[in-house]
Amino acid sequence: MLTIGKLGSSTGVKIPTIRYYEQIGLLPEAERSLGNQRLYTHKAHERLVFIRHARDLGFSLEAIRDLLSLSDNPDQPCAAADAIARAQLAEVESRLARLAALKTELERMVVQCAGDRISDCRVIEVLSDHSQCITDHAIEDATS
Amino acid sequence: MLTIGKLGSSTGVKIPTIRYYEQIGLLPEAERSLGNQRLYTHKAHERLVFIRHARDLGFSLEAIRDLLSLSDNPDQPCAAADAIARAQLAEVESRLARLAALKTELERMVVQCAGDRISDCRVIEVLSDHSQCITDHAIEDATS
DNA sequence: CTTGAACCTATAGTAGCTAGAGCACTTAAA
DNA sequence: TTTAAGTGCTCTAGCTACTATAGGTTCAAG
Numbered sequence A, B: 001m002l003t004i005g006k007l008g009s010s011t012g013v014k015i016p017t018i019r020y021y022e023q024i025g026l027l028p029e030a031e032r033s034l035g036n037q038r039l040y041t042h043k044a045h046e047r048l049v050f051i052r053h054a055r056d057l058g059f060s061l062e063a064i065r066d067l068l069s070l071s072d073n074p075d076q077p078c079a080a081a082d083a084i085a086r087a088q089l090a091e092v093e094s095r096l097a098r099l100a101a102l103k104t105e106l107e108r109m110v111v112q113c114a115g116d117r118i119s120d121c122r123v124i125e126v127l128s129d130h131s132q133c134i135t136d137h138a139i140e141d142a143t144s
Numbered sequence C: 001c002t003t004g005a006a007c008c009t010a011t012a013g014t015a016g017c018t019a020g021a022g023c024a025c026t027t028a029a030a
Numbered sequence D: 001t002t003t004a005a006g007t008g009c010t011c012t013a014g015c016t017a018c019t020a021t022a023g024g025t026t027c028a029a030g
Helices: A004-011 A015-023 A042-056 A061-071 A079-110 A122-128 B004-011 B015-023 B042-056 B061-071 B079-110 B122-128
Strands: A038-040 B038-040
Touching (some): A004 A038, A004 A042, A015 A042, A038 A042, A042 A061, A042 B122, A061 A079, A061 B122, A079 A122, A079 B079, B004 B015, B015 B042, B038 B042, B042 B061, B061 B079, B079 B122
């Protein structure tokens, strides 16, 4: 049985994050020691590794919840898991396309400043005027 | 003078977002009509266009705050603006690299399921075991 | 004058954590 | 055996950048 600290260091997940996952029901409630400290089994370790890996691949906690419940029922068809992964791939692809467009604009913006004063600054100028852009980069949310 | 609705539709920024920008000091407090409704000048319109465009390019509100204050002082050197844009470019590039790695893994994962049951599902299997990945995709945060 | 659209404020909710306060427990050295 | 460091506990609030809802006010058209 692992303490939360050991579990955290062995999976690379921070302690408050582990408690958070328990709180939102992604991890089952841990057993407790006599002194009320959480104790984790090998199974819990595996589950957290799964979550961590899926997070690293950009899956949302919601998607991970679904994947975990699929994983808990090994006799079900795997089409659902496949669909979740495909959806994630599609999202990654769309973010890639968007970021590529952003990169183009930012590179153009940054190449050089015409003068050395803000009044001549190409960065400020381009930001003030979208028509100076060559791509249509304003489609979806910018955090992608 | 524009009402908040007109300002929103002419810039593509939602009304609550405009009020939010005012609240956090990104937009100055708007003048009010006799009936207490916000009224915007052409200058405010320009400022919001600037903000919107920078958001579209992925700049954080914090970075935009800095860019706006630079833009308000046109006699200053533009090195600072340049640095902000370069930092944004660097971040976009790093996200691109990361997403490209994610895409590789997701594609590999999705290519096919060996069986049709979860117990044979490649998606679930790979998520359980990072050593099946060919790239080191676990570097920074996954929302990028 | 009335109706309906557009506006107002204030509060709470979203994702996915992270940080802090103020305690209790555990472990290893002195 | 004590004691100090380290680790753990709960609870609350904060982060980004909005978005949604409730309940009320004002404006413009008919």
